[in-house]
Amino acid sequence: MIRKASAVWQGTGRDGTGALTSQSGVLKDTPYSFKTRFEDSPGTNPEELLAAAHAGCFTMALAFAIQREGFTPQELSTEAAVSLDPDGAGFKITKSALTLRAKVPGLSEAKFKELAEAAEKTCPVSRVLNAEITLDALLED
Structure with a gap:
């Protein structure tokens, strides 16, 4: 593809x-x-697009992982915050912080954390990034 x-x-x-x-x-x-x-002018930028790609990729990977375990997510909501920091004379994307809030009836907290951490490491966008990736995952009632 x-x-x-x-x-x-x-x-x-x-x-x-x-x-x-x-x-x-x-x-x-x-x-x-x-x-x-x-600045804050209307339009987009590479970091915003990368954040959207990372949030979307991770969330879809997690949905598949949860499905394989026999559960159906009611909702998975992920925000990716991509950091662009000075690096010598230029800039470098140094981090993508994923914040996940999920509603998955019947899924245990331990299994949820396991699946979320695996999806963070294996989604294709995570795998292509050469930056720190953090995950704050919360399973809600």
């Missing part, structure tokens, strides 16, 4: 602007720029 997205950039790094388009069409000339990345 191959999925594609493209970026078009015009101008300098600080004052230029770009647009992102994905194969599926979910992103179609979606703006990104220095201001959407380092």
Whole structure:
């Protein structure tokens, strides 16, 4: 399976602007720029997209793992917070902090933690990241 997205950039790094388009069409000339990345201007940025990819990948991996154990999640809600930190003359993505809140009737806390930790380590996005990944998982009633 191959999925594609493209970026078009015009101008300098600080004052230029770009647009992102994905194969599926979910992103179609979606703006990104220095201001959407380092300030709060409307648009997206690579770290936000990576956070969405990590949250989505991890949550789906966990849903499959829970299903294999014979349970059905009522809801799995994951936030990924991706950190972009200075690194020499540039920047580096150093961390993705996953926060999971789950409702899975009948699933024990111990089994939940086991499955969540395994999904964090094995989802494809976790495996491609060369950054610290943390997981705060809470099974709710």
